[in-house]
Amino acid sequence: MKAWQFEADGKPIALNEIPEPQPGSGEVVVDVRAAGLCHSDLLYMQLGQNVMSFVPMTQGHENAGVISALGDGVTGWAVGDAVGVCSSGVRPPLGIFTPGGFADKLVADASDLARVPEGLDLRLAALATDAGMTSYHAMIKAGGASAGMKVGVIGYGGLGQIGTRAAVLVGAEVHVAETKEAVWDLARAAGATDVVRDADAWAGQDFDLVVDYAGFDTTQKAVNAVRRGGTAVQVGLGAQTFTIDTASILGKSIVGSLGGTVQDIEEVFALLLKKEIEPTFTTIAFDEIGAGLERLRNNEVTGRLVARFGD
Numbered sequence: 001m002k003a004w005q006f007e008a009d010g011k012p013i014a015l016n017e018i019p020e021p022q023p024g025s026g027e028v029v030v031d032v033r034a035a036g037l038c039h040s041d042l043l044y045m046q047l048g049q050n051v052m053s054f055v056p057m058t059q060g061h062e063n064a065g066v067i068s069a070l071g072d073g074v075t076g077w078a079v080g081d082a083v084g085v086c087s088s089g090v091r092p093p094l095g096i097f098t099p100g101g102f103a104d105k106l107v108a109d110a111s112d113l114a115r116v117p118e119g120l121d122l123r124l125a126a127l128a129t130d131a132g133m134t135s136y137h138a139m140i141k142a143g144g145a146s147a148g149m150k151v152g153v154i155g156y157g158g159l160g161q162i163g164t165r166a167a168v169l170v171g172a173e174v175h176v177a178e179t180k181e182a183v184w185d186l187a188r189a190a191g192a193t194d195v196v197r198d199a200d201a202w203a204g205q206d207f208d209l210v211v212d213y214a215g216f217d218t219t220q221k222a223v224n225a226v227r228r229g230g231t232a233v234q235v236g237l238g239a240q241t242f243t244i245d246t247a248s249i250l251g252k253s254i255v256g257s258l259g260g261t262v263q264d265i266e267e268v269f270a271l272l273l274k275k276e277i278e279p280t281f282t283t284i285a286f287d288e289i290g291a292g293l294e295r296l297r298n299n300e301v302t303g304r305l306v307a308r309f310g311d
Helices: 039-050 121-144 160-169 182-188 219-225 262-273 286-296
Strands: 002-006 014-017 027-037 065-072 082-085 105-109 113-115 150-154 173-177 195-197 207-212 226-234 253-256 281-285 306-308
Touching: 002 039, 002 286, 014 182, 014 286, 027 082, 027 121, 027 286, 039 182, 039 286, 065 105, 065 121, 065 150, 082 105, 082 121, 113 262, 121 160, 121 262, 121 281, 121 306, 150 160, 150 219, 160 173, 160 182, 160 306, 219 226, 281 286, 286 306
Parallel strands: 150 173, 150 207, 173 195, 207 226, 226 253, 281 306
Antiparallel strands: 002 014, 027 065, 027 105, 027 306, 065 082, 082 113
């Protein structure tokens, strides 16, 4: 079968022929039908051989498909079931410690499977397993967004667009900070009250919650916008390190949110199926994943890229 793999530091991702995997106890094989491309894929390859268990390593941690084989002890699932794979579940992170889903087939732990409801496009299902889960969990579970809250979203990209809409759906007043003016109308259409280029504009405006989906020079700006007793949630990994003015965090909370749960994914599935959330994404072919990652690296993507392949 074919797989897009990181081979060594300094080398571009390569499309290789590799053996088909077999499921172990408690595992299933998923024939991958769609895979989202994520900035974390770029981060994993940047960290490279310093963190990966072995190379070459198949990349891709945002996947949906159809079960094609069951390992010993697997119950509640059957060959032919449509599933998404939780990227922060029982198995170590895909693409770092275990092979990911930029491949024809993926081995997953049965407990990491989210059931795709009938009628949901598998491209949306794939997107929901990371971009959906991570953004929703940060906003609703970690941030506690609720009706009447004043909420800021930094970064209206693949995650920010879903986090924005999730906050709107629970009745929050949502403000967006995004440098790309081309997506401002999309943010307003999703229900954002206001859009600014730079979160610096929010300083001292007493937000109850700000979720930073960017993570560049934005963390301090999130803290500055939050009122005493409010919360800044950090999700984005645009920069590996950042500094915070000590006095600015007094009386405030900074929460780091990483991934989410199978339940989060299935809750996002339900919202996608009802079209309560309609994320912007672009479909590419499996053979275009390498080029797609370069588009992502060069900040040439609006929303999310999702590779669609298989039957």
